[in-house]
Amino acid sequence: MRTQRADSWLNVPSPSSKARGGPLERKVDMSAVAEYHRLFYDLMVMALRTDSTRVITCMICSESNGGAIPDIGISQTRHGLSHHNGGP
DSSP: OHHHHHHHHTTSOOOOGGGGOSOOOOOOOGGGHHHHHHHHHHHHHHHHHTTSOSOOOOOOSOSSSOOOBGGGTBOSOHHHHHHTTTOO
């Protein structure tokens, strides 16, 4: 059953790139970054639930530039946290 479902999914055509409405803009107002993250995660969940994709790779900000999420108490970047958690 699972293999039949997987095989039938291969024949479903992808939506046209013209349906997207043009190039994506990456300019994000940093005052709304929490809203942006929430939307991004919601889109990933929707893509998996609708079987639009089966693999998602996610990288929000680069390792050395950004990545703090003050809304949930993370005030440092991933890079800073991974090395010394704010200690000298």
